[in-house]
Amino acid sequence: MAIQENTPVVIIGAGVAGLTLATFLKVAGITCIVLERRDRSYVQTRQRAGVVDARNVQMFERWSLADRLLGGPVAQTIDYRTDGVSRVFEISKEDAVEGRFCTQQMLVNNLLRVLVDEMGADVRFSVTDVTIRNEAGVAPQVAYADANGLHELTCVHIAGCDADRGVSRASIPAGILTTIIHDFGYAWLAALVEAPVAAHPIMGISEHGFVGQLPRGPHRSRYYLQCSLDDQLSDWPDQRLWDEIRLRTGDAGLTNSAVLERELVPLRSVVHVPIQHGQLFLAGDAAHLFPPTGAKGMNLALFDVDMLAQALISAVRDDDLAPLAAYTDTVMPHVWRYQEFSSWMTNTMHDAGDSTLHGTFCQKTARARLDALFDVPAAARIHSEYLRGMA
Structure with missing residues (x-):
């Protein structure tokens, strides 16, 4: 009963x-x-x-x-790293409210x-x-x-x-x-590692593909690496993971640390x-x-x-x-x-990297969109408002 x-x-x-x-x-x-x-x-x-x-x-x-x-x-900055070159975007605000x-x-x-x-x-x-x-x-x-x-x-x-x-x-x-479903055609390898973010959260692009690093507490961070939808976790042993992180961030001196967990995330x-x-x-x-x-x-x-x-x-x-x-x-x-x-961010960050993904034209126009965040005040303001959830 x-x-x-x-x-x-x-x-x-x-x-x-x-x-x-x-x-x-x-x-x-x-x-x-x-x-x-x-x-x-x-x-x-x-x-x-x-x-x-x-x-x-x-x-x-x-x-x-x-x-x-x-x-x-x-949380007020993002390192939009292009081919290993850092450009730190500061999230502007027109009121006193900040993200956390x-x-x-x-x-x-x-x-x-x-x-x-x-x-x-x-x-x-x-x-x-x-x-x-x-x-x-x-x-x-x-x-x-x-x-x-x-x-x-x-x-x-x-x-x-x-x-x-x-x-x-x-x-x-x-x-x-x-x-209503939209598949972007690629995935991320998400890896939780025993290493903090050294300076700013990273969103990086290069011909080798996208890489991101976000903090997960004071001693850990999560790396995200663009990969194929066909990839398996077995394709990403620790050494390959760290080699790709160094290659895509342009940080040859980055040392390996413990990988606590990993998963494949199709982007959709x-x-x-x-x-x-x-x-x-x-x-x-x-x-x-x-x-x-x-x-x-x-x-x-x-x-x-x-x-x-x-x-x-x-x-x-x-x-x-x-x-x-x-x-x-x-x-x-x-x-x-x-x-x-989210679609703008996803397309921009991936098209701006590997030119074999959608071609050189998409790569160059995506990089132009990223440049605008640093060169055009109106673009920076709108981007900040979306990041802050105020748009």
Whole structure:
């Protein structure tokens, strides 16, 4: 016999999107239950890309949570390195708000501390067999199993924050969603290494392909190297990895360090429309995917849950369903602006490198676009606004 419970909101997924949404609802006095298939230790230690941009610093300030959740130094520079020559781009700002190099892992740990340990929110880890009932005329229900047996949660609204392969979007009947996909035709090898960023985060181009280096805490960083979609991890032993990093950064004196993990990431954009069905609302990677070049995946997820939290509060507390009904229309313009920027970054950084990719013409025009960031004030200002999430 299943354990029966009632709650206004069920959130599926305890990543950045699910935990942030739950925190906003908790601050507003809205009860919710968060379900997560992994245990807490895994959620706290898994590595994910992303830093909090200025727009979302403002968002956390508006919710009176910035000081409790956002650590790390201000992120204000990028080394756009061309054939080994560094050019440091300084992100300009017309207000006092700055992005933070608060990584996704740092934010998740801060959210768990504030939401679970300090606020006492109901986050349930290690759940299995999650199913969703979301039919017209019937109260929504989420069922799951854990070490204590079967559970059935009857609710009013469901937030699907369980990433690209979760059960939330998969529960929507066929024919409801339109899925728009763009494949860029290449992949990144992402390698977490035991070495910090020496100066500025790097986005490097050369005839040998793209290379990037971003910090992952005070002692580690993650390198990204352009590679073929056909590559296997076995094609990238440690020595080849470090040889290619030295070649593409132009830093012949760089020494090898421990490689802690590596994965292959095909670069693609995916948008699902609409991002709601019945009383189920999708957020983050369950609704859209971005190529990592623009660092917008986590930040768009935070925008989603900001909009969704406000809509859920209006529905639960004020009995105003209009913001929920408009959720897809509210979020989609922002999704496409972020997709455009991510596509610009991806095409520019890869076309500007290896001329065999799309030809010499594309290489030269892409390099001209990068030059404009340093030579044309208007181009630098617009680029800064996209990086800050203010465009």
